[in-house]
Amino acid sequence: MSDKPNKLIEKGKRLDGRKVDELRPIKMEVGVLKRADGSCYMELGGNKAIAAVYGPRAVHPRHLQEATQVIIRYRYDMASFSVKERKRPGPDRRSIEISKVSREALAPVILKEYFPRSVIDIFVEILQADAGTRTVGINASSVALADAGIPMRGIVSSCAVGKVDGEIVLDLTGQEDNYGEADMPIAMTQDGKITLLQMDGHLTKEEFAQAIELAKKGCKQIYEVQRSALISKYEGVSNV
Amino acid sequence: MSDKPNKLIEKGKRLDGRKVDELRPIKMEVGVLKRADGSCYMELGGNKAIAAVYGPRAVHPRHLQEATQVIIRYRYDMASFSVKERKRPGPDRRSIEISKVSREALAPVILKEYFPRSVIDIFVEILQADAGTRTVGINASSVALADAGIPMRGIVSSCAVGKVDGEIVLDLTGQEDNYGEADMPIAMTQDGKITLLQMDGHLTKEEFAQAIELAKKGCKQIYEVQRSALISKYEGVSNV
Amino acid sequence: MSDKPNKLIEKGKRLDGRKVDELRPIKMEVGVLKRADGSCYMELGGNKAIAAVYGPRAVHPRHLQEATQVIIRYRYDMASFSVKERKRPGPDRRSIEISKVSREALAPVILKEYFPRSVIDIFVEILQADAGTRTVGINASSVALADAGIPMRGIVSSCAVGKVDGEIVLDLTGQEDNYGEADMPIAMTQDGKITLLQMDGHLTKEEFAQAIELAKKGCKQIYEVQRSALISKYEGVSNV
Amino acid sequence: MSEDIIAEIKRDYIYNLAKNGKRVDGRAFDEYRQIEVETRIIGNAEGSAKVKIGNTQVVVGVKIQPGKPFPDTPDQGAIITNAEFAPIASPSFEPGPPDENATELARVVDRGVRESGAIDLAKLCITEGEDIWMVFIDVYVLDHDGNLVDASALGAIAALLNTKLPIVRYKLGTEDVPLPISDLPVAITAADIDGEILLDPSLDEELIASTLITIITGKDGSLAGIQKSGMGPLTFDQIFHITDLAYKKAKDIREKYLEIVDDQSREEGKKD
Amino acid sequence: MSEDIIAEIKRDYIYNLAKNGKRVDGRAFDEYRQIEVETRIIGNAEGSAKVKIGNTQVVVGVKIQPGKPFPDTPDQGAIITNAEFAPIASPSFEPGPPDENATELARVVDRGVRESGAIDLAKLCITEGEDIWMVFIDVYVLDHDGNLVDASALGAIAALLNTKLPIVRYKLGTEDVPLPISDLPVAITAADIDGEILLDPSLDEELIASTLITIITGKDGSLAGIQKSGMGPLTFDQIFHITDLAYKKAKDIREKYLEIVDDQSREEGKKD
């Protein structure tokens, strides 16, 4: 492809001016939807997404209920206009896989036994996409779950690391993802449990270890943003 | 498009010889199907359609039942060969919308509370189409409901009015619809309640008022045809 | 089509060397799958197929249950790579029809009243296809049913007969089917009851009678293979 | 529950009649209900027919459009047959894509037309490897009182007989010509009711029959298609008996309903 | 059960208020909730807008791609409008293809744009019979608190107003030009609550209304579309009353939210 830039990293700076271990600018807002039980809007560079949580609520049809714990459902969806080439609305194989791994990324922290025979629905709508949408979806969902008052063991934070121009970098843009050598989305809890891990491309074992370390830093920063967003919404309440 | 005629109305006459306030020739026959509980065949100019009514009958699955009233379902379908370009069998967005507004056009006259936990199915098959198929479907369904013995407050009658060559006309043909300026299908009860109203195109407020008046006349004529068709079927019975 | 051979039968020999009343080489193996309750792998010339039987097992959803007998389901499926032009995975109209007639070919011998409110699922996967796949599916399924211990009145055996170069032949290849004059798949029980009969093409009444006679012989040979396959699996058991 | 009891009583009644050589509507075992064939009823279709057999009613429309040939038959037209069990036709038909019964019906009608060679597909090639005529045969069942196969197959041939290639509309010439039809296959369906063989089963008869079998025969009396449908087995004797019956009955129907139509069509074709 | 009781109480409350000329949120019958229109919010779309009416939120994105014309309009662009009831927007929205309500919404928005002549489709022809611009208008409902039609229709026009044809991207020229917009249709929806006519119904009002009716009017004050939706009948007087209201209200909204956007767009268009 002709529009591949010569270099994606020059003198330690990426094309958007970031250092290799820097996240893109983040904006996060809690409680942006009225109808949902919990919601969160997040921007990460060129990504814009809304997560909404409904539940716990009754399960229909009833034979899908689980007797001892709540069911978690997660639906990741990209708006048709979120990408350059219009996407047909509705699920495709990519979104089915992302929905599955995202659900598995969040489920470990939810206290599922609190709500037997119920379901918690997590819906993520990607309004604008620029690589890393699944991490944005997980981060926003994690906050939306807290906003909905779902009891959790902690907040899940997620970011992608990868290899670009031979270097391990944090939070790849679409361009870096397309022309880079590896992409590795990851999600973890504050106490260092990995709840999502995927990797495409090529990494040596050393690079993998380095990438994991960088991901830890990235997730930590994400966590601070999540925390601030939640605090700023409940400041009034928490000051009482 | 090259096959647009120069004029659709010349000296007060339309291309098929009708006056602006005239309906196309109508043929209506009641009870044309053996299996259906009620049925009606209708021709309106180049339109040919059959309506069938099944019910009241049990609702499956049961969780769709309504405790205090009957459910009305309406399915408008065009046969693949009813139009010039073969239509793929099955519902499309147009037929889904028409089914909805047609159901809403008929529901107000049905005494729904007589049959709780039941369903009345109205099925319309368009065999040949030449503009106005939804009005034909509603008219035939209305008669088929009566034929099925469904208790109703009255008969719903429907016709389309529109604007062609700057004039307000009754009952547009396909050609008039394609090259005209506005199309407005309408359905009403004998006591002047509007149960369907849609409009595409452009009408001034004055034209709109004029169109409504013309529609009233059209529906009145339709009603007479519906009444005759029902009487001629039940003549034997009513003479007793 | 240019690749039609001049002659499909020369001096009583077909292109693969068979006589007109000869079956293609058969390989049959019972119990090839661990998870299925019964299974059978079958090769017939260029055909390779696996049949699996699950059940009798509970029916979901419950309203599909039949109070006095077991339900039989049959699903014939061709693997995408089983034919020259890749086939889209999933059912098409051909496989829906074959599934129906195959189910009807086997159902008469199953003692259905033994398992009320239950279902027996028969699944056939065609891995490689060269004409006659439905007969292979029925033969393998019949054996898989026995392997699953389903009580039956007998074994159903199936083969195709047809007309090629003016002669009535047994067990057509793909080439013979494409360029032949008639194809007639048939299935029967050992006591001469016909449970499947389809025919495409042209046969005089005399040819039809001849074809039926040939099919009887073919099914008899198939039956011997089915019997041997079952015996060789249960030899150990039956020798006790 | 009460429905089951009525069904049971009806079943016994039909069985007992059949055992005494009789049918509910008084027909002989090899007698058809009244057949009506009406053609050219759909102006937007290139060919059409409505067939009634007793209360059973089907409409068949034929649409013809240019299209691409299949890779393995670059010089032949294509036939695409579809059957819609319109929910107006029966309380048991539901809206939705064709189920296995509608699929089987479509495929039997399709094979009756295709494999019998009724249409000369080589004459439907416009430009080899590029453009062919696609013949869409769409069967809509309007009222289902049994024996849909025979009504649909008869409707398909009757519709094809009055079909013209829309040559003018697609700017491929100055005159529409009739579709080249070279055979008039007729489908005859029999039901096995407790060993008795009845032609043209009504719906009540179909429901209690152990199996149905359709025999399609061509003008020259040869068999042009067979489909057994249903759970019950048939003996060889029964099958030979049915093919004999089918041959005779098809001849009657062909003469009465198709050869007349055929002549009419060709006459009218000349007038156009 | 308790939900039903709350619904019942709410219903009575709204009815009684309406009978006294009042609404739950204190608005007059012909008063809209606060409207906010934000445009150019989706970088990957050729045009976009977010509209809030009270708590109701929709995002409309416009994507434009070259495509083939329909056979009967070889010299015109195409508009394809779709509405997604994203499940984030309401507990009653479920993942899956658009249901009849989403389909109706999409078609009303589509007709409002298409039949009103807001887009000059003849200007969207690239090469007659070969290539045209296809305009995809995708409505995503984010938060559903009633009156989705007006929000979506407003969002569609606002998005189209800031849409540019991606001429450079598809190598059809050196400059992207704005989509040619020739009218600014505005949809006004009214609800009938026990005979009272209320504009801009909230979700609670919609749920108890016997019917809704949407009136679309153009810049010149003419009616450019009507859709009655719901089971209840309307009288002729009601309909004339609503069209009068709609005309006035549409004018306000057009001036306040669209003509400003229009000017801005054209200004910014010049700067680019």
Place this chain on the structure above:
Amino acid sequence: MSEDIIAEIKRDYIYNLAKNGKRVDGRAFDEYRQIEVETRIIGNAEGSAKVKIGNTQVVVGVKIQPGKPFPDTPDQGAIITNAEFAPIASPSFEPGPPDENATELARVVDRGVRESGAIDLAKLCITEGEDIWMVFIDVYVLDHDGNLVDASALGAIAALLNTKLPIVRYKLGTEDVPLPISDLPVAITAADIDGEILLDPSLDEELIASTLITIITGKDGSLAGIQKSGMGPLTFDQIFHITDLAYKKAKDIREKYLEIVDDQSREEGKKD
């Protein structure tokens, strides 16, 4: 109910064994069940392989056809990977389109082939922007006794190794040439059972594992793909431990089952 009790007992049994460093079938934690790879089993496929790992059986068929390139990669072939959980393989597989598990399997196998660079896609371009080879990799699971990912990924590479481009059939030349394969990625899956890491989990082990993780490594020992699948979290130490195990085990499997196949294929390729 009784099924639940058996499941409970089985679960406890496997847990207790694992805690003592043992497995039901006597294997060591890092030991695979017996692997069998058979290739060229489907004559109508351009490449094929059947892989057994213990009782687990999958067949992979590769079909190759000319097609159009994606707009953003006009000079590259395309890989389309699909996984069918044939209902013959498990009582829990149902007929129908791939569910989320089949979809995940297909995508992991796909990425293992695609992202590892195993196929040189640039060599699959026939005419830039016009025609490319499309490589369809279809995985059919025949018997599911756990660890479908490793069996499917191994089957995919083994099938690709004996795949030839059907150049003659599509009249693009006089000789079919082998698909250009430049790496031999191998997937190794581990299960976490109460903190213990077991390779090649059987179905019973999978069902009680808190999570599974698949590590794909290439010939040069680098990581070429990772997929964590399941609800349980993993520690960083566990992940480093698993990647170490995976690297070693993949090397064994590659040497034993793929490099031999590779050699054989190339040998046979010469003979053709």
